[in-house]
Amino acid sequence: MAEGSSRLELSPDRLFPADPGARGVARELYASVADRPIFSPHGHVDPGVLARNHPFEDPTRLLLSPDHYVTRILHSVGVSLASLGVGVSPKPFDPREAWRLLCDHWDAFLGTPSRFWLEAELVEIFGVRLKPSPATSDLIYDQIADRLARDEFRPRALFDRFNISVLATTDDPCSELADHRSLAADPTFSGTVIPTFRPDAYLNPAGIGWAEAIIRLGDASGRSTSDYAGYLDALRERRAYFIEHGATATDYGAPDTVSDPLDFADAARLHAKAVMSGLTEVEAAAYRANMLFEMAKMSTEDGLVMQLHPGVLRNHHRPTWLEFGNDTGHDLPQQTEYSRGLRPLLDAFGTHPRLRLILFTVDAAAFARDIAPLAGFYPSVYAGAPWWFLDTPDTILAYRSAVTESAGFYKTAGFVDDTRAFCSIPARHDMSRRVDASYLARLVVEHRISDDDAFQVISDLVSTIPPRVFGRTGA
Numbered sequence: 165m166a167e168g169s170s171r172l173e174l175s176p177d178r179l180f181p182a183d184p185g186a187r188g189v190a191r192e193l194y195a196s197v198a199d200r201p202i203f204s205p206h207g208h209v210d211p212g213v214l215a216r217n218h219p220f221e222d223p224t225r226l227l228l229s230p231d232h233y234v235t236r237i238l239h240s241v242g243v244s245l246a247s248l249g250v251g252v253s254p255k256p257f258d259p260r261e262a263w264r265l266l267c268d269h270w271d272a273f274l275g276t277p278s279r280f281w282l283e284a285e286l287v288e289i290f291g292v293r294l295k296p297s298p299a300t301s302d303l304i305y306d307q308i309a310d311r312l313a314r315d316e317f318r319p320r321a322l323f324d325r326f327n328i329s330v331l332a333t334t335d336d337p338c339s340e341l342a343d344h345r346s347l348a349a350d351p352t353f354s355g356t357v358i359p360t361f362r363p364d365a366y367l368n369p370a371g372i373g374w375a376e377a378i379i380r381l382g383d384a385s386g387r388s389t390s391d392y393a394g395y396l397d398a399l400r401e402r403r404a405y406f407i408e409h410g411a412t413a414t415d416y417g418a419p420d421t422v423s424d425p426l427d428f429a430d431a432a433r434l435h436a437k438a439v440m441s442g443l444t445e446v447e448a449a450a451y452r453a454n455m456l457f458e459m460a461k462m463s464t465e466d467g468l469v470m471q472l473h474p475g476v477l478r479n480h481h482r483p484t485w486l487e488f489g490n491d492t493g494h495d496l497p498q499q500t501e502y503s504r505g506l507r508p509l510l511d512a513f514g515t516h517p518r519l520r521l522i523l524f525t526v527d528a529a530a531f532a533r534d535i536a537p538l539a540g541f542y543p544s545v546y547a548g549a550p551w552w553f554l555d556t557p558d559t560i561l562a563y564r565s566a567v568t569e570s571a572g573f574y575k576t577a578g579f580v581d582d583t584r585a586f587c588s589i590p591a592r593h594d595m596s597r598r599v600d601a602s603y604l605a606r607l608v609v610e611h612r613i614s615d616d617d618a619f620q621v622i623s624d625l626v627s628t629i630p631p632r633v634f635g636r637t638g639a
Contacts, residue, residue: 170294170295170297170300171293171294171295172283172286172287172292172293172294172295174283174284174287174288176191177190177191178280178598179557179595179598179599179602180194180598180601180602180605181602181605181606183609185609186602186605186606186608186609187605189604189605189608189609189615189618190598190601190602190604190605191601193600193601193604193605193618193619193622194597194598194601194622196619196622196623197597197601197622197623197625197626197627198594198597199327200327200626200627201327201328201329201627202326202327202328202329202589202590202593203329203330203578203626203627203630203631203634203636204328204330204331204332204580204581204589204593205330205332205413205577205578205580205630205631205634205636206332206334206360206413206415206471206551206580206581206582207331207332207333207334207580207581207582207583207584207589208333208334208582208583208584209331209333209583209584209586209589210333210343210584211333211343211344211347211357211359212343213319213586214319214320214323214343214347214353214355214357215342215343215346215347215350216319217318217319217320218318218319219312219313219317219318220312220317220318220319221259221312222259222260222309222312223259223263223304223305223308223309223312224248224249224259224260224262224263224266224305225249225259226308226312226585226586226587227282227285227308227585227587227588228248228249228262228263228266229248229249229250229254229262230584230585230586231278231583231584231585231588232250232491232492232493232584233277233278233281233493233585234266234273234278234282234585235248235250235492235493236493236494237269237272237273237276237278238265238266238269238272239493240272241269241272243265243269245484245487245488245492245493246487246488247261247262247265248262248265249262250488250492250493251487251488251489251492252489260302260305263301263304263305264298264301264302264305266296266301267296267297267298267300267301267304268297268298268301270295270296270297276556277555277556277557277595280557280591280595281588281591281592281595282588282591284590284591284594285587285588285591286304286308288590288591289322289325289587289590290307290308290311291307291311292304292307292308319586320353320355322586322587323355324354324355326589326590327590328355328589329356330356330357330358330631330636331355331356331357331358331589332357332358332359332360332412332413332634333357333358333359333360334360334362334415335359335360335361335362335406336362336365337361337362337363337366337381337384337399337402337403337406338380338381338383338384338402339359340384341359341405341406341409344357344358344359344409344410345409348409348410356410357410358409358410358411358412358636359406359409359410359411360406360411360413360414360415360471361402361403361406361411361413361414361415361468362414362415362416362417363399363414363416363459364416364417364418365377366378366381366399367416367418367452367455367456367459368418368419368448368451368452368455369434369438369442369443369448369451369452370443370445370448370449370452374438375438375439378395378398378439381395381398381399381402382394382398384398384402385397385398385399385401385402386401387401390436390439391432391435391436392428392431392432392435392436393432395435396458399458399462400462400465400466403462403466403468404466406468407466407467407468411468412468412469412634412635412636413468413469413470413471413634413635414459414463414468414469414470414471415471415473416456416459416470416471416472416473417473417474417476418452418456418472418474419452419474419475419476420474420475420500420501420505421456421472421474421500421501421502421505421506422449422452422453422456422505423453423456423457423460423505423506423507423508423509424450424453424454424457424508425453425454425457425458425508425512426450426451426454431451431454434447434450434451434454435451438451456472456509457508457509457512460509460512460513460519460521461512461513463513463518463519463520463521464513464516464518464519465518467518467635468635469520469522469633469634469635470519470520470521470522471522471524471548472521472522472523472524473524473525473526473548473551474500474502474505474525475497475498475499475500475525475526475527475530476495476496476497476498476526476552477495477496477497477498478490478495479494479495480494480495480496481494491584497526497527497552497553498526498527499527499529500525500526500527500530501530501534502523502525502530502534502535502538503534503537503538506538509521510538510542510544510545513544514542514543514544514545515542515543515544516544517543519544520544520546520633520635521542521544521545521546522546522547522548522577522633523535523538523539523545523546523547523548524548524549524551524580525548525554526551526552526553526554528550528554528559528562528563531547531550531562531563531566531567532566532567532570535547535548535567536566536567536569536570536571537570537571539567539570539571539575539576540570540571540572540575545575546575546576546577546633547563547567547571547575547576547577548576548577548580549563549576549577549578549579549580549596550563551580551582552582555582555592555595557595557598557599560595560596560599560600561599561602561603564599564600564603565603573621573624573625573629574624574629576625576629577629577630577633577634578625578626578629578630578633578634579592579593579596579597579625579630581593597622597626600622600625600626601622604618604621604622605618
């Protein structure tokens with residue numbers, strides 16, 4: 165065994181260029197933003213964790229179970245999800261044994277961003293220096309558990325330690341946002357946690373539970389959703405409620421980008437049929453496309469930023485979905501087209517001064533093919549950061565090249581961590597800052613931009629662009 169291989173060591177030059185000259189520039193660029201506050205505009209942390217501020221239960225429930233990036237890789241090498249505590253209501257499991265399974269399969273994560281994040285979490289947050297392995301599993305577990313029992317490792321203390329300026333959560337339109345209200349009213353909490361309006365379940369009549377969902381929507385809004393006009397009013401009312409409680413954005417995971425609008429009479433007819441007896445596949449697709457158009461229209465009315473991330477094939481493995489539920493690691497990317505599908509929406513609203521449409525993708529080819537050219541013309545369109553299957557160092561580098569050449573740096577929207585794993589937030593943002601420093605350093609040494617421009621750009625990518633695009637200019 166090579167010297168030091170049994171220990172976790174984080175190189176200060178990780179993700180920087182191999183060329184010594186470019187590496188030196190990258191070091192300086194990264195150092196200029198390394199300690200800047202984190203603006204997290206798109207994530208899935210439960211706000212109740214911060215509202216309650218209870219100690220985290222154990223290392224597994226904090227670092228392993230909620231991170232489907234991690235659990236899906238373990239599942240791919242034969243580890244049962246049940247043994248990892250996966251699911252909204254997980255079956256009884258042994259957290260220590262689950263941690264052993266992670267350590268037993270540590271090498272399965274080699275080369276993955278999950279390994280990068282996990283190592284950063286272990287070293288920088290919990291002071292772990294032992295490399296995970298079957299021999300060190302219990303020692304690492306006990307060290308982290310000891311830390312979690314201390315007040316300085318409670319959620320709010322870590323929120324402050326992570327230097328998070330704004331944390332956006334993802335919330336059901338019918339939520340009363342009780343935890344957000346509690347945090348906003350608590351004088352002992354100095355952070356900013358804002359909701360995000362996520363209407364997926366209410367816009368797709370082919371989705372499971374849509375009929376029940378719009379009944380809940382009616383109850384929450386005080387509007388009748390049995391007719392189309394009342395349904396639209398209910399969505400507007402709930403959007404207004406979210407805005408009152410700090411929301412600046414919506415987040416829509418449509419299956420595709422088709423946005424053809426319907427005449428009001430046709431939409432009303434389809435809505436009535438959906439409520440009474442259900443729609444055909446073709447009718448449901450037309451209804452869904454119309455609602456994507458309507459979401460953009462509502463954003464021009466109330467100013468909520470519109471995030472769109474289409475093209476995900478949800479719950480690919482039906483037996484896993486039936487046993488463990490949504491968001492358990494078996495959503496898969498699909499090839500996705502943007503330019504044709506969004507043309508009706510952009511014809512109507514692409515130059516509207518109140519629309520900001522952030523386009524995400526799980527199809528890496530779409531950055532250069534569709535998203536960057538759209539952002540390079542339409543004032544309303546911004547290129548969302550690589551996320552989910554694409555938030556890897558190499559893909560982020562490729563994204564910078566693909567998008568910058570068509571749209572520049574200032575039509576991007578900033579990094580999103582997109583995580584339920586609270587402690588991975590600083591590691592993910594650190595990765596983004598390092599990769600951006602690497603990309604800009606290459607432009608500097610190739611004399612494509614000046615040193616001064618590079619320092620300005622990386623500053624803006626971290627501190628200026630994200631809050632401006634997401635409507636938090638004063639954050």
